Amino acid sequence: MFVLTRPSSARRYDRRMNDAVDLFLAQWARERPDLDVSPMAIIGRTGRLQQILGRRIGDLLAEEGLERWEFDVLATLRRAGAPYRLTGRDLVRMTMVGSSAMTNRVDRLVKRDLVHREVDPDNRRRVLVGLTDEGLATVDRVVEGHVAGEAVLLEGLDPDEQERLVGLLRKLLLSLGDGAPE
Amino acid sequence: MFVLTRPSSARRYDRRMNDAVDLFLAQWARERPDLDVSPMAIIGRTGRLQQILGRRIGDLLAEEGLERWEFDVLATLRRAGAPYRLTGRDLVRMTMVGSSAMTNRVDRLVKRDLVHREVDPDNRRRVLVGLTDEGLATVDRVVEGHVAGEAVLLEGLDPDEQERLVGLLRKLLLSLGDGAPE
DNA sequence: ATCGAATATTTCGATGTCGAAAGATTATGT
DNA sequence: ACATAATCTTTCGACATCGAAATATTCGAT
Structure with missing residues:
Protein backbone atom coordinates (compact mmCIF):
# COMPACT_ATOMS: atom_id res chain seq x y z
CA MET A 1 0.00 0.00 0.00
CA PHE A 2 1.96 2.95 -1.21
CA VAL A 3 -0.90 5.18 -2.11
CA LEU A 4 -2.00 7.61 0.49
CA THR A 5 -5.46 8.95 0.16
CA ARG A 6 -5.41 12.66 0.49
CA PRO A 7 -7.87 13.95 3.05
CA SER A 8 -10.54 16.02 1.39
CA SER A 9 -9.57 19.03 3.47
CA ALA A 10 -6.28 19.05 1.61
CA ARG A 11 -7.81 19.63 -1.79
CA ARG A 12 -5.29 20.99 -4.19
CA TYR A 13 -5.55 24.48 -5.51
CA ASP A 14 -2.98 24.89 -8.24
CA ARG A 15 -2.28 27.72 -10.59
CA ARG A 16 -4.71 26.45 -13.20
CA MET A 17 -7.58 27.32 -10.95
CA ASN A 18 -8.82 30.87 -10.94
CA ASP A 19 -10.19 32.88 -8.11
CA ALA A 20 -12.42 35.92 -8.42
CA VAL A 21 -9.48 38.31 -8.68
CA ASP A 22 -8.06 36.44 -11.66
CA LEU A 23 -11.25 37.21 -13.57
CA PHE A 24 -10.98 40.77 -12.43
CA LEU A 25 -7.43 41.03 -13.79
CA ALA A 26 -8.30 39.31 -17.04
CA GLN A 27 -11.03 41.86 -17.64
CA TRP A 28 -8.63 44.73 -17.16
CA ALA A 29 -6.06 43.07 -19.40
CA ARG A 30 -8.62 42.86 -22.17
CA GLU A 31 -9.95 46.37 -21.74
CA ARG A 32 -6.81 48.28 -20.90
CA PRO A 33 -3.84 46.22 -22.11
CA ASP A 34 -1.71 49.35 -21.78
CA LEU A 35 -2.00 49.31 -18.00
CA ASP A 36 0.00 47.22 -15.58
CA VAL A 37 -2.71 46.24 -13.15
CA SER A 38 -0.60 43.69 -11.30
CA PRO A 39 -0.80 45.64 -8.02
CA MET A 40 -4.47 44.75 -7.95
CA ALA A 41 -3.50 41.08 -7.77
CA ILE A 42 -2.35 41.72 -4.21
CA ILE A 43 -4.57 44.54 -3.09
CA GLY A 44 -7.71 43.03 -4.54
CA ARG A 45 -6.98 39.78 -2.78
CA THR A 46 -6.22 41.22 0.62
CA GLY A 47 -9.52 43.05 0.34
CA ARG A 48 -11.56 39.99 -0.51
CA LEU A 49 -9.70 37.96 2.08
CA GLN A 50 -10.50 40.45 4.76
CA GLN A 51 -14.17 40.49 3.86
CA ILE A 52 -14.47 36.73 3.78
CA LEU A 53 -12.46 36.11 6.92
CA GLY A 54 -14.24 38.93 8.72
CA ARG A 55 -17.61 37.46 7.97
CA ARG A 56 -16.67 33.95 9.03
CA ILE A 57 -15.04 35.12 12.22
CA GLY A 58 -18.05 37.26 13.00
CA ASP A 59 -20.30 34.25 12.60
CA LEU A 60 -18.20 32.19 14.99
CA LEU A 61 -18.18 34.92 17.60
CA ALA A 62 -21.91 35.41 17.22
CA GLU A 63 -22.38 31.84 18.41
CA GLU A 64 -20.66 32.90 21.62
CA GLY A 65 -22.87 35.94 21.88
CA LEU A 66 -20.20 38.49 21.02
CA GLU A 150 -9.22 30.97 12.75
CA ALA A 151 -6.90 28.00 12.37
CA VAL A 152 -9.59 26.15 10.44
CA LEU A 153 -10.02 29.09 8.09
CA LEU A 154 -6.33 28.94 7.26
CA GLU A 155 -6.16 25.19 6.70
CA GLY A 156 -5.94 25.71 2.97
CA LEU A 157 -2.29 26.57 3.50
CA ASP A 158 0.12 24.12 5.06
CA PRO A 159 2.26 25.33 7.98
CA ASP A 160 5.16 26.11 5.69
CA GLU A 161 3.06 28.24 3.42
CA GLN A 162 1.49 29.99 6.37
CA GLU A 163 4.91 30.92 7.62
CA ARG A 164 5.95 32.24 4.24
CA LEU A 165 2.77 34.28 4.08
CA VAL A 166 3.44 35.74 7.50
CA GLY A 167 6.93 36.75 6.43
CA LEU A 168 5.73 38.54 3.33
CA LEU A 169 2.90 40.31 5.11
CA ARG A 170 5.20 41.48 7.88
CA LYS A 171 7.73 42.81 5.42
CA LEU A 172 5.04 44.69 3.55
CA LEU A 173 3.58 46.13 6.74
CA LEU A 174 6.98 47.26 7.93
CA SER A 175 7.60 48.99 4.62
CA LEU A 176 4.32 50.83 5.12
CA GLY A 177 5.46 52.10 8.48
CA ASP A 178 3.37 49.77 10.63
CA GLY A 179 6.07 49.21 13.20
CA ALA A 180 5.58 48.17 16.77
CA PRO A 181 5.23 51.19 19.07
CA GLU A 182 8.64 52.01 20.56
CA MET B 1 34.27 50.12 -5.54
CA PHE B 2 32.42 47.01 -4.67
CA VAL B 3 29.95 48.54 -2.32
CA LEU B 4 26.64 49.44 -3.77
CA THR B 5 24.65 51.99 -1.90
CA ARG B 6 21.18 50.75 -1.43
CA PRO B 7 18.50 53.22 -2.39
CA SER B 8 16.58 54.32 0.67
CA SER B 9 13.36 53.02 -0.81
CA ALA B 10 14.83 49.54 -0.60
CA ARG B 11 15.29 49.61 3.15
CA ARG B 12 15.62 46.16 4.53
CA TYR B 13 13.00 44.72 6.77
CA ASP B 14 14.33 41.51 8.18
CA ARG B 15 12.94 39.16 10.77
CA ARG B 16 14.62 41.00 13.62
CA MET B 17 12.31 43.93 13.10
CA ASN B 18 8.90 43.74 14.65
CA ASP B 19 5.65 45.07 13.36
CA ALA B 20 2.57 45.82 15.41
CA VAL B 21 1.26 42.28 15.14
CA ASP B 22 4.45 40.82 16.59
CA LEU B 23 3.81 42.78 19.76
CA PHE B 24 0.26 41.58 19.71
CA LEU B 25 1.41 37.96 19.50
CA ALA B 26 4.05 38.41 22.17
CA GLN B 27 1.41 39.69 24.54
CA TRP B 28 -0.77 36.67 23.96
CA ALA B 29 2.20 34.34 24.39
CA ARG B 30 2.92 35.89 27.77
CA GLU B 31 -0.69 35.89 28.96
CA ARG B 32 -1.94 32.66 27.49
CA PRO B 33 1.05 30.43 26.74
CA ASP B 34 -1.34 27.50 26.49
CA LEU B 35 -2.92 28.87 23.32
CA ASP B 36 -1.59 28.60 19.79
CA VAL B 37 -2.35 32.05 18.52
CA SER B 38 -0.36 31.69 15.32
CA PRO B 39 -3.47 32.11 13.13
CA MET B 40 -3.56 35.70 14.32
CA ALA B 41 -0.19 36.25 12.70
CA ILE B 42 -1.92 36.05 9.34
CA ILE B 43 -5.39 37.30 10.10
CA GLY B 44 -4.21 40.20 12.20
CA ARG B 45 -1.87 41.28 9.43
CA THR B 46 -4.36 41.08 6.59
CA GLY B 47 -6.63 43.21 8.72
CA ARG B 48 -4.07 45.89 9.39
CA LEU B 49 -2.88 45.77 5.81
CA GLN B 50 -6.37 46.34 4.53
CA GLN B 51 -6.90 49.29 6.83
CA ILE B 52 -3.62 50.93 5.92
CA LEU B 53 -3.89 50.31 2.20
CA GLY B 54 -7.52 51.37 2.19
CA ARG B 55 -6.71 54.67 3.78
CA ARG B 56 -3.83 55.44 1.45
CA ILE B 57 -5.78 54.50 -1.63
CA GLY B 58 -8.70 56.59 -0.46
CA ASP B 59 -6.39 59.59 -0.08
CA LEU B 60 -5.08 59.16 -3.61
CA LEU B 61 -8.55 58.90 -5.08
CA ALA B 62 -9.70 61.92 -3.11
CA GLU B 63 -7.13 63.97 -5.01
CA GLU B 64 -8.97 63.01 -8.15
CA GLY B 65 -12.30 63.93 -6.61
CA LEU B 66 -13.56 60.39 -6.18
CA GLU B 150 -1.00 51.03 -5.70
CA ALA B 151 2.33 49.96 -7.17
CA VAL B 152 4.12 52.46 -4.94
CA LEU B 153 2.40 51.06 -1.87
CA LEU B 154 3.74 47.61 -2.70
CA GLU B 155 7.31 48.69 -3.39
CA GLY B 156 8.42 47.23 -0.08
CA LEU B 157 8.31 43.83 -1.78
CA ASP B 158 10.40 43.06 -4.82
CA PRO B 159 8.65 41.57 -7.87
CA ASP B 160 9.56 38.06 -6.84
CA GLU B 161 8.11 38.47 -3.40
CA GLN B 162 5.01 40.07 -4.81
CA GLU B 163 4.47 37.06 -7.00
CA ARG B 164 4.92 34.66 -4.11
CA LEU B 165 2.46 36.69 -2.08
CA VAL B 166 -0.09 36.54 -4.89
CA GLY B 167 0.27 32.78 -5.10
CA LEU B 168 -0.31 32.29 -1.41
CA LEU B 169 -3.25 34.66 -1.28
CA ARG B 170 -4.88 33.00 -4.26
CA LYS B 171 -4.47 29.56 -2.77
CA LEU B 172 -5.98 30.69 0.48
CA LEU B 173 -8.90 32.37 -1.27
CA LEU B 174 -9.60 29.30 -3.35
CA SER B 175 -9.62 27.16 -0.24
CA LEU B 176 -12.21 29.51 1.20
CA GLY B 177 -14.44 29.02 -1.80
CA ASP B 178 -13.76 32.35 -3.48
CA GLY B 179 -13.72 30.92 -6.97
CA ALA B 180 -14.34 32.84 -10.15
CA PRO B 181 -18.00 32.64 -11.18
CA GLU B 182 -17.98 30.10 -14.03
C1' DA C 1 1.15 81.96 39.56
C1' DT C 2 -0.75 82.48 35.03
C1' DC C 3 -1.71 82.19 30.11
C1' DG C 4 -1.52 79.51 26.16
C1' DA C 5 -0.36 75.11 24.09
C1' DA C 6 -0.85 70.30 24.33
C1' DT C 7 -3.34 66.12 25.62
C1' DA C 8 -7.48 63.12 26.33
C1' DT C 9 -12.21 62.26 25.98
C1' DT C 10 -16.91 63.12 24.62
C1' DT C 11 -20.54 65.07 21.76
C1' DC C 12 -22.57 65.91 17.44
C1' DG C 13 -23.79 65.57 12.60
C1' DA C 14 -22.88 63.25 8.36
C1' DT C 15 -22.08 58.88 5.93
C1' DG C 16 -22.41 54.37 4.51
C1' DT C 17 -23.50 49.66 5.37
C1' DC C 18 -26.52 45.79 6.58
C1' DG C 19 -30.74 42.83 6.98
C1' DA C 20 -35.55 42.35 6.79
C1' DA C 21 -39.62 43.46 4.56
C1' DA C 22 -42.15 45.34 0.77
C1' DG C 23 -43.05 45.80 -4.12
C1' DA C 24 -42.80 44.46 -8.81
C1' DT C 25 -41.99 41.06 -12.32
C1' DT C 26 -41.12 36.54 -14.23
C1' DA C 27 -40.79 31.37 -13.97
C1' DT C 28 -42.87 26.93 -12.77
C1' DG C 29 -46.03 23.20 -12.03
C1' DT C 30 -50.40 21.41 -12.53
C1' DA D 1 -54.47 29.88 -17.30
C1' DC D 2 -53.59 30.29 -12.43
C1' DA D 3 -51.62 30.13 -8.09
C1' DT D 4 -47.28 29.86 -6.06
C1' DA D 5 -42.49 30.24 -5.91
C1' DA D 6 -38.42 32.56 -7.25
C1' DT D 7 -35.89 36.66 -8.65
C1' DC D 8 -34.53 41.50 -8.52
C1' DT D 9 -34.69 46.08 -6.67
C1' DT D 10 -35.96 49.46 -3.40
C1' DT D 11 -37.34 51.15 1.14
C1' DC D 12 -36.77 51.41 5.93
C1' DG D 13 -34.71 51.31 10.49
C1' DA D 14 -30.77 50.09 13.14
C1' DC D 15 -25.82 50.48 13.73
C1' DA D 16 -21.16 51.71 13.63
C1' DT D 17 -17.73 54.66 12.04
C1' DC D 18 -15.49 59.12 11.08
C1' DG D 19 -13.95 64.01 11.64
C1' DA D 20 -14.62 68.40 13.62
C1' DA D 21 -15.87 70.94 17.48
C1' DA D 22 -16.56 71.20 22.41
C1' DT D 23 -14.99 70.24 27.07
C1' DA D 24 -11.85 69.29 30.65
C1' DT D 25 -7.32 68.76 32.42
C1' DT D 26 -2.34 69.14 32.55
C1' DC D 27 2.10 70.92 30.94
C1' DG D 28 5.44 74.64 29.94
C1' DA D 29 7.39 78.96 29.58
C1' DT D 30 7.81 83.15 31.41
Missing part, protein backbone atom coordinates in the same frame (compact mmCIF):
# COMPACT_ATOMS: atom_id res chain seq x y z
CA GLU A 67 -19.82 41.01 18.23
CA ARG A 68 -16.43 41.29 16.68
CA TRP A 69 -15.82 44.83 17.95
CA GLU A 70 -16.65 43.60 21.43
CA PHE A 71 -14.14 40.79 21.22
CA ASP A 72 -11.50 43.15 19.89
CA VAL A 73 -11.76 45.46 22.87
CA LEU A 74 -11.96 42.68 25.44
CA ALA A 75 -9.02 40.86 23.87
CA THR A 76 -6.92 44.02 23.82
CA LEU A 77 -7.48 44.46 27.55
CA ARG A 78 -6.88 40.79 28.22
CA ARG A 79 -3.58 40.53 26.46
CA ALA A 80 -2.31 43.66 28.14
CA GLY A 81 -2.07 41.50 31.27
CA ALA A 82 -3.21 42.05 34.85
CA PRO A 83 -4.84 44.20 36.04
CA TYR A 84 -6.43 44.22 32.59
CA ARG A 85 -6.87 47.93 32.30
CA LEU A 86 -5.77 50.47 29.73
CA THR A 87 -6.40 54.13 29.07
CA GLY A 88 -8.75 55.10 26.32
CA ARG A 89 -5.86 56.46 24.35
CA ASP A 90 -4.03 53.14 24.47
CA LEU A 91 -7.13 51.30 23.37
CA VAL A 92 -7.46 53.64 20.43
CA ARG A 93 -3.87 53.09 19.43
CA MET A 94 -4.09 49.34 19.67
CA THR A 95 -7.33 48.85 17.80
CA MET A 96 -7.10 51.25 14.85
CA VAL A 97 -10.41 52.94 15.48
CA GLY A 98 -10.99 56.61 16.17
CA SER A 99 -11.48 57.97 19.65
CA SER A 100 -15.15 58.67 19.12
CA ALA A 101 -15.77 55.09 18.09
CA MET A 102 -13.95 53.90 21.19
CA THR A 103 -16.13 56.06 23.42
CA ASN A 104 -19.12 54.41 21.83
CA ARG A 105 -17.69 50.90 22.20
CA VAL A 106 -16.82 51.34 25.84
CA ASP A 107 -20.26 52.79 26.52
CA ARG A 108 -21.91 49.65 25.26
CA LEU A 109 -19.48 47.27 26.95
CA VAL A 110 -20.09 49.05 30.24
CA LYS A 111 -23.82 48.52 29.75
CA ARG A 112 -23.14 44.81 29.30
CA ASP A 113 -21.00 44.80 32.44
CA LEU A 114 -18.00 43.46 30.55
CA VAL A 115 -15.78 46.46 31.31
CA HIS A 116 -15.79 49.28 33.80
CA ARG A 117 -14.74 52.85 33.19
CA GLU A 118 -13.31 55.32 35.66
CA VAL A 119 -11.35 58.51 35.61
CA ASP A 120 -7.62 58.03 36.12
CA PRO A 121 -6.85 59.70 39.48
CA ASP A 122 -3.27 60.41 38.39
CA ASN A 123 -4.36 62.32 35.33
CA ARG A 124 -7.97 63.24 35.24
CA ARG A 125 -7.98 63.74 31.49
CA ARG A 126 -7.55 60.04 31.09
CA VAL A 127 -10.09 57.29 31.41
CA LEU A 128 -9.14 53.85 32.63
CA VAL A 129 -11.05 51.02 31.07
CA GLY A 130 -10.75 47.63 32.72
CA LEU A 131 -12.22 44.17 32.39
CA THR A 132 -14.85 43.21 34.92
CA ASP A 133 -14.75 39.69 36.31
CA GLU A 134 -17.41 38.80 33.80
CA GLY A 135 -15.45 40.41 31.00
CA LEU A 136 -12.32 38.49 31.91
CA ALA A 137 -14.19 35.22 32.14
CA THR A 138 -15.91 35.89 28.83
CA VAL A 139 -12.79 36.66 26.85
CA ASP A 140 -10.85 33.80 28.38
CA ARG A 141 -13.63 31.44 27.46
CA VAL A 142 -14.18 32.74 23.94
CA VAL A 143 -10.60 33.18 22.82
CA GLU A 144 -9.95 29.47 22.64
CA GLY A 145 -12.70 28.78 20.16
CA HIS A 146 -11.76 31.94 18.38
CA VAL A 147 -8.19 30.93 17.55
CA ALA A 148 -9.33 27.39 16.80
CA GLY A 149 -11.84 28.77 14.31
CA GLU B 67 -14.57 58.34 -3.19
CA ARG B 68 -13.41 54.79 -3.13
CA TRP B 69 -16.89 53.32 -3.45
CA GLU B 70 -17.43 55.50 -6.50
CA PHE B 71 -14.28 54.25 -8.13
CA ASP B 72 -15.19 50.66 -7.34
CA VAL B 73 -18.51 50.89 -9.15
CA LEU B 74 -17.15 52.83 -12.11
CA ALA B 75 -14.22 50.45 -12.47
CA THR B 76 -16.50 47.42 -12.35
CA LEU B 77 -18.54 48.81 -15.21
CA ARG B 78 -15.45 49.84 -17.14
CA ARG B 79 -13.71 46.50 -17.02
CA ALA B 80 -16.89 44.71 -18.07
CA GLY B 81 -16.21 46.18 -21.52
CA ALA B 82 -18.41 48.02 -24.00
CA PRO B 83 -21.18 49.00 -23.73
CA TYR B 84 -20.16 49.42 -20.08
CA ARG B 85 -23.41 48.36 -18.55
CA LEU B 86 -24.34 45.71 -16.02
CA THR B 87 -27.44 44.72 -14.11
CA GLY B 88 -27.73 45.66 -10.49
CA ARG B 89 -27.44 42.03 -9.57
CA ASP B 90 -24.13 41.67 -11.37
CA LEU B 91 -22.79 44.79 -9.72
CA VAL B 92 -23.72 43.38 -6.35
CA ARG B 93 -21.99 40.11 -7.09
CA MET B 94 -18.82 41.76 -8.33
CA THR B 95 -18.38 44.29 -5.55
CA MET B 96 -19.24 42.35 -2.40
CA VAL B 97 -21.75 44.84 -1.09
CA GLY B 98 -25.39 44.20 -0.38
CA SER B 99 -28.13 45.14 -2.78
CA SER B 100 -29.40 47.97 -0.63
CA ALA B 101 -25.96 49.54 -0.54
CA MET B 102 -25.76 49.25 -4.30
CA THR B 103 -29.08 51.03 -4.73
CA ASN B 104 -27.66 53.82 -2.63
CA ARG B 105 -24.40 53.95 -4.55
CA VAL B 106 -26.07 54.06 -7.93
CA ASP B 107 -28.44 56.77 -6.71
CA ARG B 108 -25.53 59.02 -5.89
CA LEU B 109 -23.58 58.23 -9.04
CA VAL B 110 -26.64 59.06 -11.12
CA LYS B 111 -26.83 62.42 -9.35
CA ARG B 112 -23.22 63.05 -10.33
CA ASP B 113 -24.00 62.05 -13.92
CA LEU B 114 -21.35 59.34 -13.87
CA VAL B 115 -23.79 56.51 -14.54
CA HIS B 116 -27.31 56.18 -15.87
CA ARG B 117 -29.95 53.75 -14.71
CA GLU B 118 -32.82 52.27 -16.67
CA VAL B 119 -35.14 49.35 -16.43
CA ASP B 120 -34.09 46.36 -18.54
CA PRO B 121 -36.78 46.03 -21.22
CA ASP B 122 -36.12 42.29 -21.51
CA ASN B 123 -36.75 41.68 -17.84
CA ARG B 124 -38.38 44.51 -16.03
CA ARG B 125 -37.27 43.26 -12.63
CA ARG B 126 -33.73 44.15 -13.60
CA VAL B 127 -32.05 47.49 -13.69
CA LEU B 128 -29.30 48.27 -16.15
CA VAL B 129 -26.60 50.56 -14.89
CA GLY B 130 -24.23 52.02 -17.44
CA LEU B 131 -21.39 54.50 -17.58
CA THR B 132 -22.19 57.91 -19.00
CA ASP B 133 -19.63 59.52 -21.29
CA GLU B 134 -18.45 61.48 -18.31
CA GLY B 135 -18.26 58.34 -16.19
CA LEU B 136 -16.21 56.55 -18.81
CA ALA B 137 -13.85 59.47 -19.22
CA THR B 138 -13.49 59.79 -15.46
CA VAL B 139 -12.63 56.19 -14.77
CA ASP B 140 -10.26 55.96 -17.71
CA ARG B 141 -8.45 59.04 -16.50
CA VAL B 142 -8.29 58.02 -12.85
CA VAL B 143 -7.40 54.37 -13.20
CA GLU B 144 -3.88 55.09 -14.39
CA GLY B 145 -2.90 57.07 -11.35
CA HIS B 146 -4.74 54.54 -9.24
CA VAL B 147 -2.68 51.54 -10.27
CA ALA B 148 0.49 53.62 -10.20
CA GLY B 149 -0.30 54.61 -6.64
